[in-house]
Amino acid sequence: MRQFKIFLRTLLAILGISILYQILIRLVRKVWHFPAPAFIGHFLDSDLRRAMQPPDIMIARSGIHAGMKVLEIGCGSGGYTIAVARAVGPEGEVAALDIQPAMLHQLAAKLAQPTYQDIHNITLYEASAYDLPFEDETFDLVYMITVFQEIPDRDRALAEVKRVLKPGGLLAITEWLFDPDYPLMSTTAKQGMDAGFVVDAALGDLWTYTVRFKKIAI
Ligand SMILES: C[S@@+](CC[C@H](N)C(=O)[O-])C[C@H]1O[C@@H](n2cnc3c(N)ncnc32)[C@H](O)[C@@H]1O
Known part of the structure; x- marks a missing residue:
C-alpha cells in the first residue's frame, strides 16, 4: 500500500x-522567439517522438507521392527527412533545409550510418526560410513539421514558399500540441489563406494535425 x-x-x-x-x-x-535548441534534436529524432507522431501518417497527409521534388523547411535532426526521401523514391528529390548548422550536423551524421546508405536523394542546405536558395517554381511540395510557428515573420516565409513552389504545388504544415508554439488548426489555415494559398485539406486532430495548402495555378 x-x-x-x-x-x-x-x-x-x-x-x-x-x-x-x-x-x-x-x-x-x-x-x-528563438529556434528550437539543437540539443533537443535527439528527442525530435527518437522512437518516442515517432510513436507520438508516426512518420507514415504525418507524411501521407502532405499529399506526397513518388517522383516529387520536396523542400523540407526546418528539417532539424531529420526525424522525418528519411521517411520523406523514401516516400518520393529514387526518382524524387529532397532538399532538407535548416537555419541551424548543429541540427544539420545531426542529420548528416544519421545519413552517414550504414542503415541509410541506400538513400541518395537528400541534399542539405543551411539557410533561412526567409531567403530560400532556390529558383522560382522549383518544388512540388514544401513540407514543415513543428516549424512554422517558430518563424517570427511567417508572412515573409510564406511569400518565399510561394515563390519556390510550382503552380499547383503543395504546402503541408504539421503542428503538434506538445510543441510550445502550437497554434489551433484554424489559425494555421488562416495564415496560409492570408498569404494567398488555398486549403486543399485539413487532416488530423487537436493532438497533431496537418493543413495542406495548394498554390493556385495562374
Ligand atoms: C522544433 S524543430 C523541428 C525539427 C523537425 N522538423 C522535426 O519535426 O523533428 C524546428 C526546426 O526549425 C528550424 N528553424 C527555425 N526557424 C527557421 C528558419 N527561419 N528557417 C529555417 N529553419 C528554421 C530550427 O532550427 C529547428 O531545427
Whole structure:
C-alpha cells in the first residue's frame, strides 16, 4: 500500500511538473522567439517522438507521392527527412533545409550510418526560410513539421514558399500540441489563406494535425 502511494505521488509530481513546464515555456515563447535548441534534436529524432507522431501518417497527409521534388523547411535532426526521401523514391528529390548548422550536423551524421546508405536523394542546405536558395517554381511540395510557428515573420516565409513552389504545388504544415508554439488548426489555415494559398485539406486532430495548402495555378 505504501509503495502504491509513493508511486501515485511520483506520477502526480511528474504530471504537475510537465503541466507547469508547458505553461511556462508557452508564456516564454510568446515574448522570446528563438529556434528550437539543437540539443533537443535527439528527442525530435527518437522512437518516442515517432510513436507520438508516426512518420507514415504525418507524411501521407502532405499529399506526397513518388517522383516529387520536396523542400523540407526546418528539417532539424531529420526525424522525418528519411521517411520523406523514401516516400518520393529514387526518382524524387529532397532538399532538407535548416537555419541551424548543429541540427544539420545531426542529420548528416544519421545519413552517414550504414542503415541509410541506400538513400541518395537528400541534399542539405543551411539557410533561412526567409531567403530560400532556390529558383522560382522549383518544388512540388514544401513540407514543415513543428516549424512554422517558430518563424517570427511567417508572412515573409510564406511569400518565399510561394515563390519556390510550382503552380499547383503543395504546402503541408504539421503542428503538434506538445510543441510550445502550437497554434489551433484554424489559425494555421488562416495564415496560409492570408498569404494567398488555398486549403486543399485539413487532416488530423487537436493532438497533431496537418493543413495542406495548394498554390493556385495562374
Ligand atoms: C522544433 S524543430 C523541428 C525539427 C523537425 N522538423 C522535426 O519535426 O523533428 C524546428 C526546426 O526549425 C528550424 N528553424 C527555425 N526557424 C527557421 C528558419 N527561419 N528557417 C529555417 N529553419 C528554421 C530550427 O532550427 C529547428 O531545427
